[in-house]
Amino acid sequence: xxxxxxxxxxxxxxxxxxxxxxxxxxxxxxxxxxxxxxxxxxxxxxxxxxxxxxxxxxxxxxxxxxxxxxxxxxxxxxxxxxxxxxxxxxxxxxxxxxxxxxxxxxxxxxxxxxxxxxxxxxxxxxxxxxxxxxxxxxxxxxxxxxxxxxxxxxxxxxxxxxxxxxxxxxxxxxxxxxxxxxxxxxxxxxxxxxxxxxxxxxxxxxxxxxxxxxxxxxxxxxxxxxxxxxxxxxxxx
Amino acid sequence: xxxxxxxxxxxxxxxxxxxxxxxxxxxxxxxxxxxxxxxxxxxxxxxxxxxxxxxxxxxxxxxxxxxxxxxxxxxxxxxxxxxxxxxxxxxxxxxxxxxxxxxxxxxxxxxxxxxxxxxxxxxxxxxxxxxxxxxxxxxxxxxxxxxxxxxxxxxxxxxxxxxxxxxxxxxxxxxxxxxxxxxxxxxxxxxxxxxxxxxxxxxxxxxxxxxxxxxxxxxxxxxxxxxxxxxxxxxxxxxxxxxxxxxxxxxxxxxxxxxxxxxxxxxxxxxxxxxxxxxxxxxxxxxxxxxxxxxxxxxxxxxxxxxxxxxxxxxxxxxxx
Numbered sequence: 001x002x003x004x005x006x007x008x009x010x011x012x013x014x015x016x017x018x019x020x021x022x023x024x025x026x027x028x029x030x031x032x033x034x035x036x037x038x039x040x041x042x043x044x045x046x047x048x049x050x051x052x053x054x055x056x057x058x059x060x061x062x063x064x065x066x067x068x069x070x071x072x073x074x075x076x077x078x079x080x081x082x083x084x085x086x087x088x089x090x091x092x093x094x095x096x097x098x099x100x101x102x103x104x105x106x107x108x109x110x111x112x113x114x115x116x117x118x119x120x121x122x123x124x125x126x127x128x129x130x131x132x133x134x135x136x137x138x139x140x141x142x143x144x145x146x147x148x149x150x151x152x153x154x155x156x157x158x159x160x161x162x163x164x165x166x167x168x169x170x171x172x173x174x175x176x177x178x179x180x181x182x183x184x185x186x187x188x189x190x191x192x193x194x195x196x197x198x199x200x201x202x203x204x205x206x207x208x209x210x211x212x213x214x215x216x217x218x219x220x221x222x223x224x225x226x227x228x229x230x231x232x233x234x235x236x237x
Numbered sequence: 238x239x240x241x242x243x244x245x246x247x248x249x250x251x252x253x254x255x256x257x258x259x260x261x262x263x264x265x266x267x268x269x270x271x272x273x274x275x276x277x278x279x280x281x282x283x284x285x286x287x288x289x290x291x292x293x294x295x296x297x298x299x300x301x302x303x304x305x306x307x308x309x310x311x312x313x314x315x316x317x318x319x320x321x322x323x324x325x326x327x328x329x330x331x332x333x334x335x336x337x338x339x340x341x342x343x344x345x346x347x348x349x350x351x352x353x354x355x356x357x358x359x360x361x362x363x364x365x366x367x368x369x370x371x372x373x374x375x376x377x378x379x380x381x382x383x384x385x386x387x388x389x390x391x392x393x394x395x396x397x398x399x400x401x402x403x404x405x406x407x408x409x410x411x412x413x414x415x416x417x418x419x420x421x422x423x424x425x426x427x428x429x430x431x432x433x434x435x436x437x438x439x440x441x442x443x444x445x446x447x448x449x450x451x452x453x454x455x456x457x458x459x460x461x462x463x464x465x466x467x468x469x470x471x472x473x474x475x476x477x478x479x480x481x482x483x484x485x486x487x488x489x490x491x492x493x494x495x496x497x498x499x500x501x502x503x504x505x506x507x508x509x510x511x512x513x514x515x516x517x518x519x520x521x522x523x524x525x526x527x528x529x530x531x532x533x534x535x536x537x538x539x540x541x542x543x544x545x546x547x548x549x550x551x552x553x554x555x556x557x558x
Binding site: 002003006007010013014017018078079080081082083084085086087088089090235 | 291294295296297298316317319320322324326328330331332333334335339343344346347348349391
């Protein structure tokens with residue numbers, strides 16, 4: 001575990017010492033800020049964050065892959081993976097360490113948006129339930145998105161490929177439920193259950209359902225597991 | 238794991254074969270390295286040196302065969318084996334955005350060293366590798382020679398029992414080459430060192446034993462002195478003569494420039510191996526000698542791909558600059 005921590009700590013330092021991460025953070029704040037203002041722009045504004053949540057989940061389709069694309073692809077490109085994998089480090093420690101670093105950066109990005117609800121609490125009287133549950137959903141959704149990015153970064157030494165593939169997968173997963181109307185019966189149920197958006201909806205409405213929590217946690221675990229396997233298989237290629 | 242008899246064998250490789258595609262990069266490579274020995278892999282580029290080193294260090298498993306390192310199988314007991322190794326890959330891959338000292342601290346933690354020990358060892362290796370003025374410099378700003386030193390520093394940081402270095406002096410300037418060789422020799426006093434090179438004098442200078450690897454196979458194994466002797470050696474011709482061996486043999490020996498003649502009978506054919514001093518073409522003289530005695534010359538050919546030919550493909554002189 002200490003090595004996983006070391007990997008995470010090193011990557012966190014890279015994140016915070018690198019302009020790329022700040023650009024990602026800036027775009028995240030700009031876009032979510034825009035959606036937050038949409039919430040307030042109505043003639044009869046409602047003191048809620050539902051538009052903000054929708055905007056945050058959509059922009060994360062692009063930003064989560066941007067945060068993770070470097071993590072393993074660059075090691076493979078530069079060859080530093082050769083020294084990493086010949087150190088007495090377990091493959092899961094590498095993946096978990098890198099993942100934790102990206103999670104820390106994502107959480108700090110999300111923390112910066114806390115002044116939106118703060119403004120609401122100061123100037124209005126919002127229903128606190130949806131605000132708390134929405135943030136919980138956003139964090140769960142973000143963790144799942146990052147795990148997909150980790151997998152694609154493990155599979156290639158090309159950061160652009162890692163970015164495009166994980167953004168594509170995330171986009172498909174996110175909007176999968178909208179395809180439910182096209183197909184019927186069993187497939188509609190399946191597609192609806194796989195789609196991230198359908199699981200996120202309840203959170204932004206103030207409902208915390210363990211089914212949805214379980215969904216996001218298993219997506220995260222599944223993709224992290226695949227990443228570990230992919231890194232292992234790298235040794236055999 | 239270690240048996241009594243193998244106590245001083247640090248690395249044992251048996252039957253290593255590795256395929257990247259249909260062609261094997263290395264084929265049936267066997268060798269042993271004793272504790273405290275400095276072993277050199279000598280071979281032209283693309284001979285399979287890097288592949289062999291990547292297998293020893295546990296970076297990738299061999300397609301076939303097995304390596305044990307300090308008694309641990311590098312595939313089955315990879316983690317224990319990797320704890321014993323310090324590795325300097327050929328291109329010296331480093332995190333260019335990190336400062337030297339924090340990079341070394343990171344590598345130390347990955348090797349499971351205690352923070353106090355890391356701190357102490359960093360100042361030691363910075364001394365040994367003469368990185369003193371640069372410990373706060375970002376690696377990306379260092380010259381090739383200094384990056385090489387950082388690479389060596391990380392390889393010896395955790396005082397590994399085995400040090401594996403792939404072309405440790407490639408691409409650095411001559412003065413640094415001399416320093417680096419000296420450093421490796423010093424390290425070899427306590428540690429087992431395996432290094433690769435395509436420069437013959439370098440290997441002879443540093444190593445106690447040399448393996449010559451060519452097209453994925455080990456073609457010779459000896460001490461540098463013995464190899465040098467074999468190198469001064471000779472070209473070989475194979476001659477088939479129709480005539481009484483008792484007379485042919487001395488006749489061939491009389492030809493000027495011939496150092497040694499051996500005779501063997503193979504499927505009723507009289508075959509002579511004729512060694513001649515290197516660089517001399519004696520085919521003309523030998524054929525004359527045979528024919529003037531009234532014997533028939535049935536075959537005369539130079540023996541293909543001898544050790545000497547492989548040596549010729551190696552850099553036998555120091556590159557300047």
